[in-house]
Amino acid sequence: MMTTSMRSPVLRIKELCQQFPQGITDQVIQNDLPHLEPQQRAMAINKLLSLGQLDLLRNSSGLLYRLKDSQSSSKMKGSDNQEKLVYQVIEDAGNKGIWSRDIRFKSNLPLTEINKILKNLESKKLIKAVKSVAASKKKVYMLYNLQPDRSVTGGAWYSDQDFESEFVEVLNQQCFKFLQSKAEAARDSKQSPMVQRNSSFATSHEVWKYICELGISKVDLSMDDIETILNTLIYDGKVEMTVIAAKEGTVGSVDGQMKLYRGVNAVIQPTGLVKTPCGLCPVFEDCHEGGEISPSSCIYMTEWLDF
């Protein structure tokens, strides 16, 4: 009967796959079973594929058949082909996750089907949905046990898709205090100016160590994270940075350079214009002599004069 004649090629192909765990091509099967007609061969392969015991892959030279490991094949028992297809697509997306529309493109299934399958897979705890931080309405799907990538969750500064501004503020102030106290200690040491300046510098590695030891962060921060915080301090005008060449292998050096930071003072006092009410006035543009808002009747000036 069909089945007996089918079984042996199927088994044979399966044995071949087990022999070559990295996969076999069509050519190999043909060499092994030369008497098998291409049509029967195709049917055998399709049977294995439908049973979920074989993986169909493509490489540069053609199609490759690989034995699926038993664990994953047991998982899929009870799911039909479509689910398996969707699962495969999600698996391929790795830890960046994939959007539902992209799944639809890749699998060519209608939207309703996709949604049903996704719900099914989620209930089976095979995949999970992760909200992307870039667009808060977008949901990406990835395998259940995978860690979402930094670009999706936003890294250390985001917890549950919320930007943690207080956390950033706290880190900001701590770094600044550290650098400022270092600069003051250097200034009070009354040594020669060159030594003073060099001792007021702190490498990014030192700042990182200090913050880790402080223990204010529940998340592990890398040196790059600390450098972004230090950059915000530069933009606040409180800190300046220089880059020096460092020997490879010294602690904290990246590609033969080290970044040094030190606290600085402001160059000028707040300028004269902002000491007057006009400098801060929200309706400055509308103020004319003889109009409703005018210097003679300005309430901000009255308050300021009576201060």
Add this chain to the structure above:
Amino acid sequence: MTAQEVRLCGLLLREHFGEVVEKVGTQLLRSGAQNLRTIIHETGLSVDLVKKSLMVLVQHGACLFSSGRKGPGSPTEYRSGCDRILRILRYPRYIYTAKTLYGDTGELIIEELLQRGHMTMSGTVKTVADRLTQNMEEGRSMDYSEVSSAFSKLVETHFLQRCPPLAGAGTADSTNPAPGATPATPSTPSAPPTPESFPDCYKVPHMTLVGRGKRQLTAEDGEDQRNAKRQKMDPEAHGDEGIYWQVNFERFHLHFRDQAIISAVANKLDQTSSEIVRTMLRMSEVTTSPAATCTKPLSANEIFRSLPASYNIPRPILDQYLTLLVDDPMEFVGKAGESGGGMYVVNLHRALANLARATLESVVQERFGSRSARIFRLLLRKRHLEQKQVEDFAMIPAKEAKDMLYTLLSQNLVQLQEIPKTPDYAPSRTFYLYTVNQLPTARMLLQNCYKTVANLIERRLFESKESKRLLEKSQRIEAILASLQASGAEPEQLTEVEEMITAPEKQQLDGLRLHINKLDSAENQVDETIFLLESYVNSTATSTS
């Protein structure tokens, strides 16, 4: 000559010279060069008044005249510039600087010259000596030679200069007749000769003026006027007729600029570094031209020799300080070579640009908060950024960053640059980059400063006008008191007169005085900002031309 500048000039002219001069001045500022007939017609004043106002303006250097456009036979044209009139705002600062550098004598000399515009040396010396004598105790008086030496010192350091003589000008305006030894006037009448183009600009004339200051015996106005008239008609010749002097504003500005740089270095680094920079600037005071980008290179040996002895810095330490100054990101000092132990220059234009940038940042910080200031500084550093990048670099949540950027954009402190991907500027396919242009922003802030000062002056005039009645009453009472005291009245009469002012009125007067002082000092503070921004804008203008 923006509207704000014209408004401010008008207010300044009104305060210092009166409404008539204000009318003529604003007419000249608004409409450019005009001849006498046009001015009379436009302002609707009488010929006499217009002539007198023009004289006042020319005397103070605010108005220049030249022969008309249609050729040598046409009537002279008068034109005026905002710059000179805006200097009036800075008079207190000039007088204060003269006081710190040259003491009371210097202060009074500068004050006299600022009030009178142009004066001869002998006239100045006499007036100043008289004023100083008045404030001294009985029996002492000020010698003319002391005042003359102070005057010569001011000329040596170029704070005072001769007025450029004008040859061939109309006789109606011959306030500056040309003495014998002057070079020929330039052939093109349109460009007024600068005072510095004459070689005698800073030469003190030989003056025969011997004597001491005269004390005014009585305080009555009538006597004063008679005395003053007598002095004017005094036919004494002191050998310097026709040589008039004026205040050299440029020199004062250079001094202020040096002060600003020194205090910035002191703030950023420490006192010793600022002393070194002060020494360097002092050494290059007379060798650097006003529009220079940086001072002439000075060798470290020279600097070491010229440091004030009190500092006692050993040579290697000085070298270290100089290296630190060069390495500083603010780039106040640069290294120009290695000879003589290292040649160093002070980068004037770059220092001005940095100071202007700090001014802009401080305005944004005070007005909009420190997070907006962070965004502003970020954009100044990185030039062009997308919205997403701004949020990432500044570590500010997206919603708030967007809000702040839009506020800054609406105030025109930040500009948007569109870079299209497709020839049609479809919004979804265009990059929008935020950027800050320092120079246009500085100009805009400068105009805001002018408007602010004008607002402050107007408020001050308004406050005085409100309490005019009260002020007049207090003035009358003071006059009565003074006359009673001079004629030796008893204490009861004095107290009786004093009580004519009731207590709440006194309170009101005190409050008014406080307000006016506050407004005055605020004007001076804004003037500091104006100075920084103007110097920066002028420095970029000269370097690009």
